[in-house]
Amino acid sequence: MDLQLHQRVGELYARHSEVISDDRLEEWPGLFVEDCVYKLISRVNVDRELPLATILCESRGALLDRVTAIRNTMVYEPRTVIHTVSNARLVEKAADGTLVARSMFCVWQTMIDGQSQVQLVGRSFDRIAVEPDALRFRERIAVFDTELVPGSVVYPV
Amino acid sequence: MDLQLHQRVGELYARHSEVISDDRLEEWPGLFVEDCVYKLISRVNVDRELPLATILCESRGALLDRVTAIRNTMVYEPRTVIHTVSNARLVEKAADGTLVARSMFCVWQTMIDGQSQVQLVGRSFDRIAVEPDALRFRERIAVFDTELVPGSVVYPV
Amino acid sequence: MDLQLHQRVGELYARHSEVISDDRLEEWPGLFVEDCVYKLISRVNVDRELPLATILCESRGALLDRVTAIRNTMVYEPRTVIHTVSNARLVEKAADGTLVARSMFCVWQTMIDGQSQVQLVGRSFDRIAVEPDALRFRERIAVFDTELVPGSVVYPV
Numbered sequence: 001m002d003l004q005l006h007q008r009v010g011e012l013y014a015r016h017s018e019v020i021s022d023d024r025l026e027e028w029p030g031l032f033v034e035d036c037v038y039k040l041i042s043r044v045n046v047d048r049e050l051p052l053a054t055i056l057c058e059s060r061g062a063l064l065d066r067v068t069a070i071r072n073t074m075v076y077e078p079r080t081v082i083h084t085v086s087n088a089r090l091v092e093k094a095a096d097g098t099l100v101a102r103s104m105f106c107v108w109q110t111m112i113d114g115q116s117q118v119q120l121v122g123r124s125f126d127r128i129a130v131e132p133d134a135l136r137f138r139e140r141i142a143v144f145d146t147e148l149v150p151g152s153v154v155y156p157v
Numbered sequence: 158m159d160l161q162l163h164q165r166v167g168e169l170y171a172r173h174s175e176v177i178s179d180d181r182l183e184e185w186p187g188l189f190v191e192d193c194v195y196k197l198i199s200r201v202n203v204d205r206e207l208p209l210a211t212i213l214c215e216s217r218g219a220l221l222d223r224v225t226a227i228r229n230t231m232v233y234e235p236r237t238v239i240h241t242v243s244n245a246r247l248v249e250k251a252a253d254g255t256l257v258a259r260s261m262f263c264v265w266q267t268m269i270d271g272q273s274q275v276q277l278v279g280r281s282f283d284r285i286a287v288e289p290d291a292l293r294f295r296e297r298i299a300v301f302d303t304e305l306v307p308g309s310v311v312y313p314v
Numbered sequence: 315m316d317l318q319l320h321q322r323v324g325e326l327y328a329r330h331s332e333v334i335s336d337d338r339l340e341e342w343p344g345l346f347v348e349d350c351v352y353k354l355i356s357r358v359n360v361d362r363e364l365p366l367a368t369i370l371c372e373s374r375g376a377l378l379d380r381v382t383a384i385r386n387t388m389v390y391e392p393r394t395v396i397h398t399v400s401n402a403r404l405v406e407k408a409a410d411g412t413l414v415a416r417s418m419f420c421v422w423q424t425m426i427d428g429q430s431q432v433q434l435v436g437r438s439f440d441r442i443a444v445e446p447d448a449l450r451f452r453e454r455i456a457v458f459d460t461e462l463v464p465g466s467v468v469y470p471v
Contacts, residue, residue, distance in 0.1 A: 014246040080302045082278045084243045086398045089328040104398045108278045116278045116303040121396045121422045121430045145394045146430040171403040237459045239435045241400045241418045265435045267459040273435045
């Protein structure tokens with residue numbers, strides 16, 4: 001696969017981390033296609049083929065709902081978040097032109113007056129659409145290892 | 158922007174992490190241009206537009222001073238440091254040819270007989286000069302989230 | 315050095331992290347050449363030029379032995395592991411065509427019902443062979459900073 005494509009996949013992952021870490025959540029749904037799937041699920045559930053996900057959104061509209069909830073209705077302890085991604089890798093180009101990619105993530109949270117602590121670590125398994133103006137996630141499955149999550153999951157992963 | 162430039166920006170960030178993690182601090186100022194700005198500042202101060210920085214150096218000479226202080230005059234608990242960078246991204250090329258880039262960092266410290274603990278996590282916002290022999294930082298603003306920093310900040314971030 | 319080679323080195327590091335994080339250890343020895351060296355050693359021993367390593371394997375067969383031991387004979391607390399790599403960098407091409415590369419690693423472990431905790435952080439210093447079908451490690455020296463390692467080291471780093 002060509003180098004330009006590898007570069008663009010890496011950039012999409014970096015931008016995804018940035019909108020979360022910069023608290024620019026309003027831009028987060030724009031990184032997904034309209035007809036998308038976003039799932040945050042624990043590794044134990046994936047391994048046992050149990051369907052229950054911590055977050056499941058089945059359209060870009062549902063992502064917008066999530067952002068609206070975070071901004072307006074959810075009650076949670078204030079924090080800052082640093083979402084880092086590593087090991088981003090374009091695995092293959094599917095027959096329909098979608099890119100199959102994966103990465104590892106590590107989410108750090110800092111409460112007021114607190115140390116930074118790791119909240120979640122895990123792997124993501126993704127499908128990326130090549131649209132005329134940009135690459136966007138068609139499917140993002142974020143699988144976290146952490147069994148005892150410190151605090152509540154508020155921001156997207 | 159061309160792929161070669163993306164590659165070289167990634168390399169500059171990697172080398173910056175290496176001189177810190179390898180304890181080759183004497184080489185750190187050489188990664189900056191003569192007329193540079195280096196700032197380590199907390200996220201709360203940035204968000205409130207408060208100017209106080211934890212470290213502020215306004216020339217390469219000031220970086221050399223910092224290294225000399227670490228080696229000769231500062232008193233601190235001995236430790237080893239692993240400085241990691243992720244999400245390095247060349248954002249754009251400014252009109253004057255300077256590269257605008259950003260990254261996320263995570264600094265690990267290990268005290269004698271101790272576990273490795275995260276000291277600081279955050280984002281850096283940088284301007285990079287393309288000099289004939291190498292890329293060098295013209296400005297590096299490292300913004301850390303961590304509000305309660307374990308131990309003291311000794312090494313550059 | 316050409317961009318394709320930088321890309322392939324980054325991919326080798328990513329695949330190495332994946333086989334460990336996905337618990338596909340049986341594929342791990344295949345990332346090394348037959349006549350390889352794998353060493354996991356503490357930073358204090360490296361700095362003092364002491365030879366004692368936590369793990370030392372001097373052929374691909376020894377790596378297979380390690381995997382067999384993990385699967386069949388070792389007794390340890392069950393856990394999941396996320397092995398992340400950052401700062402992967404192709405340093406130079408040696409006269410014999412071997413690639414000299416380095417990286418930073420961070421190993422996360424999660425015990426049953428537990429939070430994710432960092433087990434080891436450090437740097438790796440590697441030599442990579444360019445074989446007709448793939449890049450493979452000829453030598454991998456993983457140097458960890460962590461002096462008090464939580465739990466026991468079971469999986470490769």
